[in-house]
Amino acid sequence: xxxxxxxxxxxxxxxxxxxxxxxxxxxxxxxxxxxxxxxxxxxxxxxxxxxxxxxxxxxxxxxxxxxxxxxxxxxxxxxxxxxxxxxxxxxxxxxxxxxxxxxxxxxxxxxxxxxxxxxxxxxxxxxxxxxxxxxxxxxxxxxxxxxxxxxxxxxxxxxxxxxxxxxxxxxxxxxxxxxxxxxxxxxxxxxxxxxxxxxxxxxxxxxxxxxxxxxxxxxxxxxxxxxxxxxxxxxxxxxxxxxxxxxxxxxxxxxxxxxxxxxxxxxxxxxxxxx
Amino acid sequence: xxxxxxxxxxxxxxxxxxxxxxxxxxxxxxxxxxxxxxxxxxxxxxxxxxxxxxxxxxxxxxxxxxxxxxxxxxxxxxxxxxxxxxxxxxxxxxxxxxxxxxxxxxxxxxxxxxxxxxxxxxxxxxxxxxxxxxxxxxxxxxxxxxxxxxxxxxxxxxxxxxxxxxxxxxxxxxxxxxxxxxx
Numbered sequence: 001x002x003x004x005x006x007x008x009x010x011x012x013x014x015x016x017x018x019x020x021x022x023x024x025x026x027x028x029x030x031x032x033x034x035x036x037x038x039x040x041x042x043x044x045x046x047x048x049x050x051x052x053x054x055x056x057x058x059x060x061x062x063x064x065x066x067x068x069x070x071x072x073x074x075x076x077x078x079x080x081x082x083x084x085x086x087x088x089x090x091x092x093x094x095x096x097x098x099x100x101x102x103x104x105x106x107x108x109x110x111x112x113x114x115x116x117x118x119x120x121x122x123x124x125x126x127x128x129x130x131x132x133x134x135x136x137x138x139x140x141x142x143x144x145x146x147x148x149x150x151x152x153x154x155x156x157x158x159x160x161x162x163x164x165x166x167x168x169x170x171x172x173x174x175x176x177x178x179x180x181x182x183x184x185x186x187x188x189x190x191x192x193x194x195x196x197x198x199x200x201x202x203x204x205x206x207x208x209x210x211x212x213x214x215x216x217x218x219x220x221x222x223x224x225x226x227x228x229x230x231x232x233x234x235x236x237x238x239x240x241x242x243x244x245x246x247x248x249x250x251x252x253x254x255x256x257x258x259x260x261x262x263x264x265x266x267x268x269x270x271x272x273x274x275x
Numbered sequence: 276x277x278x279x280x281x282x283x284x285x286x287x288x289x290x291x292x293x294x295x296x297x298x299x300x301x302x303x304x305x306x307x308x309x310x311x312x313x314x315x316x317x318x319x320x321x322x323x324x325x326x327x328x329x330x331x332x333x334x335x336x337x338x339x340x341x342x343x344x345x346x347x348x349x350x351x352x353x354x355x356x357x358x359x360x361x362x363x364x365x366x367x368x369x370x371x372x373x374x375x376x377x378x379x380x381x382x383x384x385x386x387x388x389x390x391x392x393x394x395x396x397x398x399x400x401x402x403x404x405x406x407x408x409x410x411x412x413x414x415x416x417x418x419x420x421x422x423x424x425x426x427x428x429x430x431x432x433x434x435x436x437x438x439x440x441x442x443x444x445x446x447x448x449x450x451x452x453x454x455x456x457x458x
Contacts, residue, residue, distance in 0.1 A: 006347060063347065169289075173301075200314060204317075204440060208443075211293055
């Protein structure tokens with residue numbers, strides 16, 4: 001319950017990078033993977049992302065449940081894409097190489113397979129990067145990192161507050177839920193759906209009321225300490241940048257440039273091997 | 276409406292924490308497989324109507340981003356941004372409900388529900404699918420059907436949860452000007 005974000009402390013190069021570096025790299029690399037559909041770039045990034053697991057000394061076994069879950073989600077999503085639009089790849093690549101005919105309007109074409117391979121690669125880039133970020137970055141460093149990459153410190157402080165109060169809210173929710181169930185409010189699937197939503201809502205009232213009081217108390221305390229008076233603030237969890245940090249950020253920027261460059265080179269976001 | 280004071284900052288933090296807990300741990304499975312009923316948008320609509328568009332936008336953004344991070348399945352920016360837009364629009368349109376003054380009547384309820392319905396439709400039928408197409412190049416008919424289903428289920432849950440919350444809140448805080456000076 002306390003380790004919501006699955007932080008796994010180790011001593012590795014990736015852990016030693018500052019949170020700001022990892023956040024910047026995460027954002028840049030996800031941006032690159034979102035804009036580009038170039039199979040070579042995506043494939044390279046997938047290999048890189050999984051290799052980083054080895055470097056950061058996080059074993060795949062430790063994150064296996066999430067990986068399985070996403071795998072199932074990925075398969076379902078791909079089936080849905082195929083069910084809704086079996087000729088999407090043909091429309092994108094502008095050619096049609098049939099492999100076989102299933103039934104009705106459903107054909108298997110190389111273009112469709114290649115397009116869905118790209119979709120899978122996009123997932124495969126994103127998932128390990130995010131997993132790596134959460135498992136190597138201490139959550140208490142998160143707000144400082146946001147501030148470092150240019151987010152206003154007030155907003156960064158909101159994020160810090162959210163992380164700080166998630167366990168509290170969770171505990172309160174649990175307590176209220178138990179006490180209501182003791183009074184006979186049914187919240188399991190024995191109840192009909194609409195009634196059940198209403199019953200869960202009954203937990204919300206006490207939860208929201210106490211949270212509103214909390215907002216009052218915390219904002220008073222912060223105002224008493226002159227929060228928001230200065231233009232800048234320092235962070236306890238912030239760490240100075242080192243050479244490795246600059247190198248990682250420069251590398252990430254390079255990948256983004258590469259993705260943009262490839263878009264121009266390919267004359268579009270797709271790499272088309274069917275020409 | 277556009278000013279960020281200390282209270283707004285705290286409201287964003289606590290609101291995002293509430294959004295996170297409701298979205299992460301309170302999943303009511305619906306009859307349709309793989310679609311869960313999202314109670315957290317009722318809360319988000321309430322907070323947005325109470326604290327304004329900036330708070331609504333950031334609660335949606337931070338809350339949804341943290342949910343995605345904690346699952347570890349990647350950050351789906353298209354849907355995170357749609358959540359943020361939902362909060363923003365409800366804050367913008369629902370600002371006239373006078374909820375902040377502890378008043379919420381029939382008129383307020385209609386206003387609130389119109390705002391949330393418009394915001395949900397915009398977020399899930401326009402923003403999320405369009406971004407999905409732009410970023411992931413997914414087939415248009417698939418994402419629009421997904422968006423339509425989520426918009427519908429979200430509008431219904433927000434209508435129930437959000438409206439009840441607003442009424443309860445208006446009852447709990449004293450009306451502005453309810454105290455009179457005695458002679």
